[in-house]
Amino acid sequence: MxxxxxxxxxxxxxxxxxxxxxxxxxxxxxxxxxxxxxxxxxxxxxxxxxxxxxxxxxxxxxxxxxxxxxxxxxxxxxxxxxxxxxxxxxxxxxxxxxxxxxxxxxxxxxxxxxxxxxxxxxxxxxxxxxxxxxxxxxxxxxxxxxxxxxxxxxxxxxxxxxxxxxxxxxxxxxxxxxxxxxxxxxxxxxxxxxxxxxxxxxxxxxxxxxxxxxxxxxxxxxxxxxxxxxxxxxxxxxxxxxxxxxxxxxxxxxxxxxxxxxxxxxxxxERTEKTEKSDDDISVQELKEMIDNGRIPFLLDVREPYEYAISNLNGLNIPLSELENELHQLSQNETMVIHCKSGQRSQRALEILRNRGFSNLKHLRGGILAWQKEIDNDMEIY
Missing domain, CATH: 3.40.50.720 (NAD(P)-binding Rossmann-like Domain)
Known part of the structure; x- marks a missing residue:
């Protein structure tokens, strides 16, 4: 009624x-x-x-x-x-x-x-x-x-x-x-x-x-x-x-x-968080230890420029969508740690680079989100 x-x-x-x-x-x-x-x-x-x-x-x-x-x-x-x-x-x-x-x-x-x-x-x-x-x-x-x-x-x-x-x-x-x-x-x-x-x-x-x-x-x-x-x-x-x-x-x-x-x-x-670490992975703690000991790897950030501008790890920023056109900026001789926000884009980037003959590649497990959570709580992420 x-x-x-x-x-x-x-x-x-x-x-x-x-x-x-x-x-x-x-x-x-x-x-x-x-x-x-x-x-x-x-x-x-x-x-x-x-x-x-x-x-x-x-x-x-x-x-x-x-x-x-x-x-x-x-x-x-x-x-x-x-x-x-x-x-x-x-x-x-x-x-x-x-x-x-x-x-x-x-x-x-x-x-x-x-x-x-x-x-x-x-x-x-x-x-x-x-x-x-x-x-x-x-x-x-x-x-x-x-x-x-x-x-x-x-x-x-x-x-x-x-x-x-x-x-x-x-x-x-x-x-x-x-x-x-x-x-x-x-x-x-x-x-x-x-x-x-x-x-x-x-x-x-x-x-x-x-x-x-x-x-x-x-x-x-x-x-x-x-x-x-x-x-x-x-x-x-x-x-x-x-x-x-x-x-x-x-x-x-x-x-x-x-x-x-x-x-x-x-x-x-939840594959990234729940499966065992693969040989391609590196944790944020391992990366932090490398940086603290002066063994700074080549850091490749495959997020979009606006994400990089908000917060970053001082790596080279090449968006995933542009990666195959920018391979000339990368060295095949250095250890490279690829990262993004959560880890999905960096996994795809790793596969692209491996198919193009790159080796010594590592993927940052959990990405910038994990870095903010475990290393730098003050980092801004959106």
Missing amino acids: LSKEELIRYNRQIILPDFGIKGQEKLKAARVLVIGAGGLGIPNLTYLAAAGVGNIGLVEFDEISLTNLQRQVIYTANQIGESKSKSALATIRQLNPNVNTQLYETRLDASNALDIIRNYDVVVDGSDNLPTRYLVNDACVLLEKPLVYAAIYRYEGQVTVFNVQRTDGSRGPNYRDLFPVPPPPEMVPSCNEGGVFGALAGIIGTMQANEVIKLLAELGELLDGRLLLYDSQSFTTRFLNIKSNKNNPISGDQPTINSLIDYEAFCGA
Whole structure:
């Protein structure tokens, strides 16, 4: 039952054809879980709250940083260092006090995902990493929950709705029908490495919210079985049809996954930290010892120039994308320690140089992040 205040607040929505009071009451009764309060999560949270979704849960454990402000537009400079989740929920409560909110200030993993997700009607994936995407997908499939998915990278974004219950009782395709297995981690640069166009997060996140509202109010045609691909540079869209795969390991004819697994191991995301040190690796402690003893190796920093300008180890800066054109700047006779922010780009650089005949190569395990954590806590990294 809608109050008089709600009838006035949602008037422009209620008078829409095919929406009406019935659609608004469906939104009020609905329970939506948003994973992440970042570039995608924020437009979802704000538009779902504004539209009158009655119950919104948020999973987020991160803090606000300076780099967030370029696209995560509800945060302000004076909130840097504060909790994203608490700030985001405070904003939507001010936007619409009719919304009931639930905060899960924790990292979503296989131990808690089912218990959290089972309480909601629809899940919105605003995460930015492969382990969480596979985790959320599998939990939604096991619990028979629809999942509104999106991803952004550089100037491009994609949106779809997974695991929708259709009128014939079947379920639509899920993330594993689109991506059965994850690519190698070194082939998946993050937004930290590749960048993201700020306005794109708002565009794609709002498209997600649009699909959530349609799903809850039973409006229009969902992006079920269709992946929308959007290019913000050319302002073009195209669609990729997704079909259910009978060999899908969680929803196919003979599923092999009937419980949540170790998604970090599955996606190889923790390879750098968890595997044994290889002959190509050098730790930050070993590098520090070499420098302190006057045995300073040739340091090659393959990050982007803007990253190097913020903080560096006084090495030569050649971005990974330009490395093959700048080999003349490098000596094949010196021991070379290649490094980047986290270690992924430096691993790729090592492979490039080895294929070009370079030897005596070392890769700094954990990159500048590890140096900041273990050697120089005052180093600024963004």
